[in-house]
Amino acid sequence: MKIALAIASSIVLIIHGIVFYSQSSHGWMQHQEAYIAEAQNKATNDAERNELASRRPRLEQIIATQFGEPRVDRCVSCHVAVDDPRFVGHAQPLRAHPYSKELGDSYENGRWERRHKFTDFGCTVCHDGQGRGLDSFYAHGEDRYWPEPLIGYVAQAEWNEKYRQPLRGKDYMEANCAQCHASGDSVSMPHLERGRRLFFEKNCYGCHRIDDLSEGALGPDLSEVGKKWKLDYLWESLVDPRANTPVSFMPKFNLRDDEVKSLVIFLKSRRGTNPAQTSLQRYRARAGRSAAAGQAPVLQADLPEDPVARGEVLVRDRACAACHKLGNQDGGIAPDLSFEGLMKDTQWISDHFRDPRRLVPDSIMPSFRFSEPEFDAMTLYLTSLRTPPALGDSAEIYRTLCARCHGANGDGTGPVALYLDPAPRDLTKAGFMNSKDPARFVRSILDGVPGTAMPGWKGVLGQEQAQAVLDYVWSSFVREPRRDAKKRSVPETNPVVSTAESIARGKQIFVQRCTGCHGLKADGKGPNSIDILPRPRNLRNGPFINATDDRRLLESILYGVQGTAMPPWIDYGLTANDAGDLLNFIRSFQTRR
Template sequence: MMDIIKSHRYVKFANFALFLLMGGLLTVVFFLEKKDTKTIKEIRHSFGGRQIVERCITCHDTAAHKAVGGHTITEESCTLCHNGMGRGITIETAHMTDDEAEQKERRKYNAAVGKKKRLLSDLPSGFSGENPDALLSGEYASSGCLRCHTPQTLPADSPAVRGWKLFSDKGCGRCHTINGVSSGSKGSELTRIGDVLSHETLSLKIKSPQYTGIFSIMPIFGLSDNDISSLAVFLKGQSKLYVRPMDYRVKTTEEDNPIERFKCIACHKLQGKDGGVGPDLDLIYGRRDGKWVKDFLLNPESKRPSSCMPELGDMKDADAAANELMKSARRPLKPALPAEQYKLYCARCHGEKGDGKGRIASNLIGAPRRFLSNKGYFRLISREKLFKSVTDGIDGTSMPPSKNLLAKKDVDALLDYILMEFAGIYPDDHLTDISVPPQKTSGSENIKVVYEINCAKCHGESGDKGAKIIHQRFPQPRNFQNRPYMDSVSDEQLFKAVARGIPGTRMKAYREAVPGSRVKTKETFSDDTIWRLVDYVKRLSKSE
């Protein structure tokens, strides 16, 4: 037994000795190994009472960096123009290309200098992965030039100048404010947008304003990738405004023609030009009168709630623009064939294939009706209602009246064409719609709870979710706070929509679907409950 114990002690001693030997060898190798060492070099600048420490020359050769526009690497601050973190001692932290390292450095730096002296803002929530202070280099470098210099003083072929021209030509300043550049009020202010959003995120927001899932009234302009990048470069330059001179002003030419001055053609089709965003104004002479146009220009949301159209706000400007529009519209000749009439009057919104995805459909308030294969809807809707929609339009939406463009026989022929060509049914193919019982609004259940359980998921508790949240499937749910539309809809129409659903949409039946309408029945509410829901929805619209 003692021999075994002694043997075990010898093994432990041998293992310990081997451990010490290996540790010693590793220590010798560590100290003998040749290491790359680098002396940290830094330059300190003082700008506007701010102390700026930069270690860029630790890696960057001062001789290899030629002066640009009088700026030198040693006499001027690098980060004021190029972003990045001057105190960083690794490429990732200095260039701010590593999210985790970046945020760690931000917190460390902000804690060190105190709240009042912070130069680096924390990343905004909801935009993970973006680096608003990431290094600006290559074609993005001209963003930094805009912090001090107006676009007119920079090379005309630089991305920043191209972006400024796009901002001006596309009428972005009609909606957005940038101090010293534009004074729009419809959209969000962009004066400091470059401080909080990266070039990548700015590009994504321009290309697809709805990508976050939150409804944006900003339309999709269909710009090329190169134009989007240039516009994002210009917006990225709206940052670090403590660098910008007090007298910074971007001077623009004021056109005499109100159509040009208010950038109407940046969005609309008019006089042979087409912005591809809004309706065809060459047809306005046959759809609206001058008073309607003037009232709309003064307050677009009074006619179309949540409209992306910026208001003019000035009676004189609205009057001049309305008169010029009515005078300058091209008034194209009416085509003889229904197919050509559809292409001219309908396809821009409803799509050439009748799928409800026309060129400007995504920019309109209320999705255009889908005709393609929508048999259930057109079998249920009366001919009279379809005819009225074409001749009188639909209030609160972008569906305009066409009674001054098309005669009765033209409207009938056009409806026949739509039904047979797109819906795939004959004009006399109808389903028997439900009958509407006498209206009652009495009952024991809490109708607000019924609405919240069954309707609020799509329409929202206040009825306007369709104007705030983007649903993945088209079309968007109806906005109950669109008062012009809700005022034009009868109680009987609302009862039918709830009771038997709406074919071609996600609105299911809450009493019993009509056979052949392709609508699913979700619940079996009583007539009294449905009438109370109708009354509740009407009150949401504030029309009573």
């Protein structure tokens, strides 16, 4: 007992010793002592030397009150020589902050005068980092919980190794310059300005809203994105949108590293309010804006008179090619528009512009906010694109027209397939290909499939060419002899009259049998849907359901869809009348509107 007591007591004493010792010596004290010693060497006269000799290390801090919440910056406790011109180029932490004309510093009478005086601005307003911290781990923001690490210099431990390197460098500080300096100020912020331009050129504005800049509503509001996320998250979200949000449908834009960098700097600068503005200035700015609100920003000021030419300028300016292919520009995300005039009529293009999801319910194309004349001009321009693509044999036709969605191997994984919903058909699935009448495939090729991204190709392909492409698909991808579809007894039209009772019965069957895959809302997002390829059909897709005849839907219900997860329900006891009830239920979504 006594020995144990003695051991425990000595542990208490030892820990006290350690704690007291660690309190008595700080890194910043040593840095200050080193500074005092070196400054004495550099001193030119005795008075200065004596003053330094009597100086003892003490906590130094700057309290900056002009930028929002008061900032307490104790950085100068270690970086004690920041304003001492004799220490320019000295090793850190005793290096003097560089003097530079770019930052607005002026050189007069042999002395530099700073534009941003440390006593007014502090340090963290430009550099970020944690001003209150006194050891470098906390002060520089290496602590993973600190939201604003020393910008461009410190990468926190959990940052993805891949993005660490490009996130270094002082360019990122432009994001902080922009907190006070509006663009168009005399201050040059080349990366930031480029990022702002890219925000429009890459069509980010179509989906994202930023106060005063854009009105997109499909993606998250980015007005305060810089306050919310660190650099690494912004970078990762740009180059791999699904890394952090697995359900994101933001396209992977094909950006170069320097473009990503500019965008990250621009996004990091979006932090809501400008701390240098007073609330009155903010109010005035807002009041002045309301007049111009809702107007999509025009990149090119003067538009030509001719509507088609104006449409062309708008289409190119508003960066349709950030996603679509248009001539030699290709965003690699959305369908080819190069000969859109041959594919779609004016009405379709015009309707689709105004509300893409009315025609293709699961399209990711944003509804852009253009004025009516602008919509008309752009429609006219797209209608005018009537140069047919150069086509050769059936293989080349497939490569030119089909591979963008269905993929070079026909497996439905073309470069833009990821962004299409419903996904392009996997043409290698022999089960599916053999279960349908070849005439139906030719019809799909020529007339398209409404409610999906599959367009009708009859503007560019004749009957024989369509047949040839089908043959090509069969010989190259299906690679199984064509079998004649089995004769099935399916009623030509719905055997059950659509009544409230029939719909109610259909709903009951639907809830029991179908919701696992098609979901309670019948939108194809049931709990099992994530494991199923191709994905279950969205049965609320009006254009598709309306354009598909009773026979085909009844057949799919009763005999299943081969090559997909849809089973033949006739094997599970569903009668033609049950299928009729289901069909009435599914069709009731459309009539109910």
